[in-house]
Amino acid sequence: MSEGAQRVFDAIDALGQIADPTERARQVGAVLKNLPDRNKQLKELRQAAVLEMLDREGATYRSVAAELGVHFTTVQAIVKGHSSSGTVRPKKRQEGDDAK
Numbered sequence: 001m002s003e004g005a006q007r008v009f010d011a012i013d014a015l016g017q018i019a020d021p022t023e024r025a026r027q028v029g030a031v032l033k034n035l036p037d038r039n040k041q042l043k044e045l046r047q048a049a050v051l052e053m054l055d056r057e058g059a060t061y062r063s064v065a066a067e068l069g070v071h072f073t074t075v076q077a078i079v080k081g082h083s084s085s086g087t088v089r090p091k092k093r094q095e096g097d098d099a100k
Contacts, residue, residue, distance in 0.1 A: 043081075050078045 001009075015031065018024035053064045054075075061079075065072040 047078050047081060050075060054079070 012031070015024065015028050018027060050064060050068075053059055053067065054061070061072040061075045065075045068075070
């Protein structure tokens, strides 16, 4: 794991070391409240990095995937802005399904 990534995890671990439970709950709550926005930011940072990798001469989805240690379809999904595989996306409603 990179030093930068480790610092993020160390900061999360440090939240658990806050002695005062009220302050610990407040601080963890603040992090949780802001996670959706930060998660979106992280996905955008990753997408930009992958696009930059693909801009290199001779780069392909497969070569970038090999470099990142992921499947090439993961690279495709990142480029498209998808955050998960198709297996967990909501299924399209079929005609005749009961509306709830």
